[in-house]
Amino acid sequence: MGNYCVPQEMRVERIGIEDPARTLRTYDLSFVNDADREAFKYLPGQFCELSIPGKGESPFGIASSPTEEGFLRFTVNRTGSVTNEIHYLRNGDLIGLRGPLGNWYPVEDMKGMNILIIGGGFAFTTLRSLLVYLMNSRDDYKNITVIYGARNPDLFIYKDEIAMWKQRDDIQMHLTIDKPVDGWDEKTGFVPAVVEEVAPVPDNTMAIVCGPPVMIKYTLPVLTKLGFSDEMIYTSLERRMKCGIGKCGRCNIGSKYICIDGPVFSMAELKNIPETV
Amino acid sequence: MNMVSLDKKKFGSFILELSAEYTVYAPGKAGGKTEFIPVESEDEIDLKTLVTDLSPKGIFFPHSEVLYEYDKEGIRVPQKETGKPIAVWGMRGCDSRSLLMLNKVFGSAIQMPDNKNFQDPYWKEKYDSSVIFGTGCNEPLSTCFCNWFEGGPHSSQGMDVFVADAGDRFLMEPVTDKGRAALDKMSSFTDSTEDDKTTAAQLASEAQGGMAEPMDVNGLGEMLNNKYDEPVWEEVSAKCINCGACTFSCPTCHCYDIQDEGKGSSGKRIRIWDSCMFPIFTMEASGHNPRALSSQRVRQRVMHKYSYFPEKYGEFLCTGCGRCVTVCPVNLDIREVLKRINEYKKQGITNG
Numbered sequence: 001m002g003n004y005c006v007p008q009e010m011r012v013e014r015i016g017i018e019d020p021a022r023t024l025r026t027y028d029l030s031f032v033n034d035a036d037r038e039a040f041k042y043l044p045g046q047f048c049e050l051s052i053p054g055k056g057e058s059p060f061g062i063a064s065s066p067t068e069e070g071f072l073r074f075t076v077n078r079t080g081s082v083t084n085e086i087h088y089l090r091n092g093d094l095i096g097l098r099g100p101l102g103n104w105y106p107v108e109d110m111k112g113m114n115i116l117i118i119g120g121g122f123a124f125t126t127l128r129s130l131l132v133y134l135m136n137s138r139d140d141y142k143n144i145t146v147i148y149g150a151r152n153p154d155l156f157i158y159k160d161e162i163a164m165w166k167q168r169d170d171i172q173m174h175l176t177i178d179k180p181v182d183g184w185d186e187k188t189g190f191v192p193a194v195v196e197e198v199a200p201v202p203d204n205t206m207a208i209v210c211g212p213p214v215m216i217k218y219t220l221p222v223l224t225k226l227g228f229s230d231e232m233i234y235t236s237l238e239r240r241m242k243c244g245i246g247k248c249g250r251c252n253i254g255s256k257y258i259c260i261d262g263p264v265f266s267m268a269e270l271k272n273i274p275e276t277v
Numbered sequence: 278m279n280m281v282s283l284d285k286k287k288f289g290s291f292i293l294e295l296s297a298e299y300t301v302y303a304p305g306k307a308g309g310k311t312e313f314i315p316v317e318s319e320d321e322i323d324l325k326t327l328v329t330d331l332s333p334k335g336i337f338f339p340h341s342e343v344l345y346e347y348d349k350e351g352i353r354v355p356q357k358e359t360g361k362p363i364a365v366w367g368m369r370g371c372d373s374r375s376l377l378m379l380n381k382v383f384g385s386a387i388q389m390p391d392n393k394n395f396q397d398p399y400w401k402e403k404y405d406s407s408v409i410f411g412t413g414c415n416e417p418l419s420t421c422f423c424n425w426f427e428g429g430p431h432s433s434q435g436m437d438v439f440v441a442d443a444g445d446r447f448l449m450e451p452v453t454d455k456g457r458a459a460l461d462k463m464s465s466f467t468d469s470t471e472d473d474k475t476t477a478a479q480l481a482s483e484a485q486g487g488m489a490e491p492m493d494v495n496g497l498g499e500m501l502n503n504k505y506d507e508p509v510w511e512e513v514s515a516k517c518i519n520c521g522a523c524t525f526s527c528p529t530c531h532c533y534d535i536q537d538e539g540k541g542s543s544g545k546r547i548r549i550w551d552s553c554m555f556p557i558f559t560m561e562a563s564g565h566n567p568r569a570l571s572s573q574r575v576r577q578r579v580m581h582k583y584s585y586f587p588e589k590y591g592e593f594l595c596t597g598c599g600r601c602v603t604v605c606p607v608n609l610d611i612r613e614v615l616k617r618i619n620e621y622k623k624q625g626i627t628n629g
Binding site for chain 2: 003004005006007009053054055056057058079080083213238239240242243245246247248249250252254255260274
């Protein structure tokens with residue numbers, strides 16, 4: 001019987017700074033033990049608890065794709081005491097990890113479908129995992145459309161990859177910022193409005209929405225208006241978590257625990273659950 | 278082995294016999310309050326108290342428990358100090374039933390999408406090998422409402438040996454093989470007579486009759502779901518001061534926090550009882566709090582016990598022990614809350 005309360009050791013291999021204010025950093029972690037690497041099987045949408053001895057643990061969505069071998073990627077926004085401590089880590093330092101936890105985006109069901117990815121701010125982490133995963137077997141999917149919004153151009157994460165994806169003709173990439181800024185030649189306006197403007201076709205399309213609660217709240221009705229059925233809309237939710245294994249009792253929405261019944265839910269599931277978004 | 282009879286004069290030697298094989302917990306005094314404490318002799322045991330101030334959940338799910346220790350060398354999970362399994366004497370039916378519920382959370386695996394097996398080793402190490410001697414309640418208290426649910430004053434659910442207090446003797450009946458095996462190793466008692474069996478049955482029936490009429494809890498979960506958005510929650514929670522005494526004393530409340538305690542590079546990670554009554558329970562680092570209001574938190578506790586848990590695990594997360602009724606500093610009675618919501622007529626406005 002495994003002890004799921006005890007973290008495994010990971011090593012910081014690469015640190016990327018995502019924004020000029022340096023509050024968003026991306027960490028590539030390698031496995032210290034071969035057995036841990038062998039045992040770690042995940043899919044886009046799952047998360048891990050990152051752990052600093054003496055400071056505690058916090059949950060983070062996995063930003064790498066299982067198709068990228070040998071490392072796990074996490075983007076950490078400096079907000080509280082654990083994330084603050086993670087920001088002090090340097091290359092070669094060790095960090096604890098428990099996971100993979102939770103469920104994943106329905107990547108099997110997506111085969112043969114058009115995919116619409118809608119993201120906001122630094123919640124693009126598991127969406128990056130998904131996008132990289134889909135691009136790895138591009139022929140399995142039809143059109144892939146991405147709508148990604150941030151408050152301002154600085155706050156997009158994975159800017160190099162975004163530039164790369166924009167070059168490709170097999171992804172329709174729409175970027176938007178809240179208010180106009182000099183030199184910005186992409187879209188301007190909140191994500192829900194841009195979704196309405198882009199008006200993706202709902203036929204044979206699965207929509208994946210992940211972002212701040214307010215973005216999710218106002219984007220879902222737009223998708224419904226465009227003709228997306230509740231079964232074709234998926235979102236990933238967040239709550240304060242501790243154990244990550246459905247026992248400590250704080251991350252529930254209704255009878256569901258985000259940590260084991262989620263974080264990925266379909267709109268059809270959420271319709272019957274109170275206090276979601 | 279069938280029912281056996283233990284003369285109360287021999288209770289002391291029975292406890293000594295039990296102590297030879299087990300670490301024995303029984304109701305006793307600690308800091309002026311009654312709770313389950315480790316005992317070695319009869320003198321330390323309180324045989325009178327029906328519902329101890331603190332529930333016995335802490336025997337298996339301690340108020341704070343070290344998950345592991347860490348230092349520069351790495352991580353170590355602490356090993357149990359004594360090889361003896363745990364025996365509990367004098368657990369009431371409400372409390373032994375609560376262990377079955379906690380065992381669903383900690384002991385049984387929740388089937389994960391990837392078939393991961395999230396059993397809790399800290400709980401299992403203590404609970405799986407334990408033997409529970411439960412005692413029937415002959416004179417239930419006014420705060421007792423075990424008869425609302427599937428329990429009762431002489432219910433033996435969650436016990437390995439059921440004990441009826443027949444005045445000058447204890448009538449002990451094994452409930453599980455584990456209980457039978459424990460009794461097989463001991464000799465302080467004698468075989469029971471037909472008379473003993475009649476006495477035990479009579480005590481059970483009298484106790485049942487001494488309880489107030491239960492509320493009908495059929496469809497309770499659906500009723501609560503149906504009124505989730507109603508303003509009645511503000512009304513029933515208005516006097517709650519979110520002190521958390523109810524969750525602390527509750528034998529089934531099991532929400533916990535995980536904290537690190539340490540200095541420099543060494544320390545330990547512990548889990549500690551937490552309470553859904555506290556605002557920081559769900560407060561996120563960003564400052565966002567999905568349950569910022571007291572009424573939302575009271576609703577969460579009631580919904581968890583009578584709607585969410587039954588949906589997930591098939592039974593109410595409440596055994597009717599009445600501790601929350603007794604300890605509440607503002608006299609918030611969970612029975613009255615349920616009755617009030619039940620009788621409340623839905624308003625025309627819903628957002629569902």
